Amino acid sequence: MTRPTPTPARSAPALPDDLDKLLRRMRLPYLRAAAPDVIATAKAQRWDPAEVLRVLINEEVIGRDAATRRMRRKTANFPTGKTLTTWRPDDSSIPAATQQALATLEWIGRAENLAVSGPSGTGKSHFVEALAHAAIEADLRVAWFTLETLTGTISRAKADGSTARTVTRICRADLIVVDDIGMLPAGQDAAEAFYRIVDAAYERRSIAVTSNIHPSGFDTLMPKTLATATVDRLLHHAHLITTQGDSHRLQQALTGKGVHALT
Template sequence: MTDSSPTTAAVRAPRSRSRRTDQTPTAAPLPADLDALLRRMRFPYLRAAAPDVLATARAQRWDPAEVLRVLLTEEVLGRDTAGRRTRRKAANFPTGKTFASWRPDDSGIPAATQHGLTTLEWISRAENLAIAGPSGTGKSHFVEALAHTAIDHDMRVAWFTLETLTSTVGRAKADGSVARTVARICRADLIIVDDIGMLPAGADAAEAFYRVVDAAYERRSIAVTSNIHPSGFDTIMPKTIATATVDRLLHHAHVITTKGDSHRLQQALAGHGVQALTS
């Protein structure tokens, strides 16, 4: 007896319409009433896949349950992809750097530490991450790559520099919505504050940073990058509030120190990243 259930390739067929062979059945458009129902139910990905799936199902005599499974799988995959795209846009990443362009052997972060952090288990435990070291040693790249991986695992991410965080909280002060704004930021599973210490931080920056760290404490994960160790934050912001912030930030934290010369400077000295001038 021949098995007529769809294979993995058949399940994915609706996403490869341009590669239809002569043996692939012609997909008839959906009946108008069914199309209207799917629009009303807001199943756009199922509706788009349905003509090809139904044509294949008729030709291969799929079990009705398999047809339903394939169609619902298309809808779930489509929604997941759209959701990740939305979360990536909302995160407001600065450059879009991922692990695809990361060179682990060139990093000063130990390989075992890199592997442990990429599992994202620390985020599920609401632990923090602090990476300190000279400019150009890959701190922001690594953290952004972790953030993209978190989104791929359906987590929410919020990305700030200390300056943009200060501006966000400062605008909320104007209309008395600081508590709501901080609560909205803390809906993210991972909150990133990048490049702390590049510029002096005044009282407003210190307050904004403290509010988020305090609200996220033992509830959400915060990752910070800085050219100075967190223990030295009191050199760039008021000592009292810096001490309270660092106390909460480092209580459940992975602290990493990077070393070495700037990767950007090394590439510049080697002539990488520019095209030769011609006369």
Template sequence: MTRPTAPPMPEDLERILRRMRLPYLRKAAPDVLATARAQRWDPAEVLRVLLNEEVTGRDSATRRMRRKTANFPTGKTLASWRPEESSIPEATQNALTTLEWVGRHENLVISGPSGTGKSHFVEGLAAVAIESDMRVAWFTLETLTQTIGKAKVDGSVARTIARICNVDLIVVDDIGMLPAGQDAAEAFYRVIDAAYERRSIAVTSNIHPSGFDTIMPKTLATATVDRLLHHAHLVITKGDSHRLAEALAGKGVMPLT
């Protein structure tokens, strides 16, 4: 059976809702009004349901926009995360997932071998932050360097740093994959310094932060790590690469037929 179509709203009411920019309320109104009429709802209940439709719709749109703006690399969430296969203690995983550390402007540093789930876990945490109505900015050291480099050209470094730090969680992913020159080290330091005790930063790295001076100028590395780790949760992963394990088990591709 097909559901009967609710009668359209009067044109004058449609115009008012468009002018007031209430698209989600406007979309739900015909069905809600038809149900309210059939079930003899109290007027206050009608108003409550319609306004809730608008609020819910706006919240969903805001989260979609924030996910797009965050520029996540893969779109992975904790739904695809396998906590039992991670070397991160389950209690630590659960505590980090609450995001209470973000509310306290604390940092998170996860270091360990490639393929041990660092980026996946942090991207999952970032997705939870979006769903919790927080704002996230995702960078690699390379993209962060490019962003600050462009700002140097037009003299907008201070504004760019302020914009980057105008979120709840800043992620800098995959440090240590390649050597970082002066520009990369400076860009990283600028963001860490600006966010210090004001915003949370999550960093993933193939090397322990104490070894950052092996991939970037020592003076900048020392100052950066000093601020980064002062209020940080340091998590060390270990074990073999999950990607390599899947590849060796033949799970990295669809079987050939």
């Protein structure tokens, strides 16, 4: 049976006050917003009562799902909002088959990791952020950090004695991203913060990292003992990708595409 599609009726009558209050009390905002038009359409088209109920509940589910995605995008703290829609696969040195396989997000379901390394401006952060946005659209949770912001988060937690709770909260995310490792010096605190997250997430959650240095060289950025333990866990179940080529940002700048033309 084809489900009827609600069509807004002209000047659909408002809900009775008592029904409106009940829906508010039951916290059904999307059902309440849709109800006047759905009821008017149902009367005009003589819908089955069960279908009216189904459509109204579906409106609430759709609204709640959209609200959840908005909240998760905000909580993830993405840097730019770049998605797969803005990603240009033909401009990337990442093999097309690899891009397509990662975009399925099946690796996140298997708690596998992703390490993308390569020169600055070759699309590492853009691609990983695009995957992270896709993960939220797929009803997954994402936490986004740079190594600097992760270090700050763990350092504050150490100061107030909430390290374990903070690490647990971060690891509720299905995908944890640590972006731009190697762009700034990483000392003992950064190495410890990174290790804590990688260790807690090991074989339980997915971690994606981007860096201008291959993970095997992280011991040049941070204390060797912590770097070795971290990389061992990070790479055990990881997809390793190396980007190549010139900086896309520099190419756009040199061709005048990085700014709007002055008039």
